Amino acid sequence: MAFVAALCLSSVLVFSISSGADALSLNYYEKTCPDVDSIVTNAVNNAMMKDKTVPAALLRMHFHDCFIRGCDASVLLNSKGNNKAEKDGPPNISLHAFYVIDNAKKEVEASCPGVVSCADILALAARDAVVFSGGPTWDVPKGRKDGRKSRASETTQLPSPTFNITQLQQSFSQRGLSLDDLVALSGGHTLGFSHCSSFQSRIRNFNATHDIDPSMHPSFASSLRSICPKSNRAKNAGTTMDPSSTTFDNTYFKSILQKTGLFSSDQSLLSTPKTKDLVTKFASSKANFNKAFVSSMIKMSSITGGQEVRKDCRVVN
Incomplete structure (x- = not known):
């Protein structure tokens, strides 16, 4: 969660904490992709065995995702054409371990194609990162959608390490x-x-x-x-x-x-x-x-904002 950008205090931010009919659910994939938790956990574990920096990277990635457009996996999108994506914004240049989410997505797609959002995979991976580092576990509410917009300019909204x-x-x-x-x-x-x-x-x-x-x-x-x-x-x-x-x-x-x-x-x-x-x-x-x-x-990761379930976490459908 090492935030490194200044917040644009004048910007108008719109976020929604899931509630009511749009609420996330613990059993969202119970029938459509029952093994999603274990698939993501295995991907995180395999990566961590080779690189001890993976847990911190995944936790930070999730924070940086949720603080821009809600937890919509917009931080995973690649820059394209004239659009510079979030991951290429100054505070996110040092983000890494995107391949862990790619690997998890590949396995999830093989098991249940077109069902699980990249945003949910990232939320699950952040939980696993904490657990594998000796921290607490929790049931992750699921049902997020992936966003279609990602702009490096919006990373100025992240809290800075210099903030009071x-x-x-x-x-x-x-x-x-x-x-x-x-x-x-x-x-x-x-x-x-x-x-x-x-x-x-x-x-x-x-x-x-x-x-x-x-x-x-x-x-x-x-x-x-x-x-x-x-x-x-x-x-x-x-x-x-x-x-x-x-x-x-x-x-x-x-x-x-x-x-x-x-x-x-x-x-x-x-x-x-x-x-x-x-x-x-x-x-x-x-x-x-x-x-x-x-x-x-759980509260932060329930800030929603996406519209689709991406087939590839790096590009919109």
């Missing part, structure tokens, strides 16, 4: 997500890696008064400065999101309390009493975090 709590709250509330959801979903940062460019501004020339962000522990800032060169020429330089970056746990929240949150947006969770209380609660109990994360993931 007010900007974060506005971004999440535009998508029907609460402060509780904001803190719980931020816990997805327990997985993965970040390049220096996402936190460079915190460790050098922070402002006219401070060279280093005062909300960051000095020794942590020093270690980051040793990793990230001043010139920023080492494009692949960076660090893990937290010390246990391949394990889904509550270390992320403990790090924030220790002033070693990597992003400004992470550390900003201590800036209001409500969010600080939640950080403290999750830092002291992995069980409380897991329960909240599952609830918020």
Whole structure:
């Protein structure tokens, strides 16, 4: 979930949380594709056995998909002609592991052609990514449709690692997500890696008064400065999101309390009493975090917006 773009605060966003007649269903494919869960799980497991970065990649991919046009797999579409797709927008350049969804889709199509959306496959894969990393499991509501539009320009709507709590709250509330959801979903940062460019501004020339962000522990800032060169020429330089970056746990929240949150947006969770209380609660109990994360993931992944079931996740029908 390492978001890396600025939100266009003036944009008008339209999202819908599924409800009533349009609600997603746990047994949506019970008769039409009963093995879809296991097919996707196998694809994720096979990929993870070869590449330990796959879980973080899939979880981040799902977040970035849902935050643009709802969970409609628009992030999977390839650029075509003059249209530059979401995956080629600045914050999504570092997304990877698209092949995992392709592999899962291929197997699903062989079992039940034309039935399961790419958006549902991505939602299932994100769940499996958490589970295979030691996190909680949950039943994923299904029935999403795939979108037909994908624009790189819209990736400016993603929350930025430089956001303060007010900007974060506005971004999440535009998508029907609460402060509780904001803190719980931020816990997805327990997985993965970040390049220096996402936190460079915190460790050098922070402002006219401070060279280093005062909300960051000095020794942590020093270690980051040793990793990230001043010139920023080492494009692949960076660090893990937290010390246990391949394990889904509550270390992320403990790090924030220790002033070693990597992003400004992470550390900003201590800036209001409500969010600080939640950080403290999750830092002291992995069980409380897991329960909240599952609830918020189901809520976020129920933001719908698609129109079709794609035959190929990279192109519209």
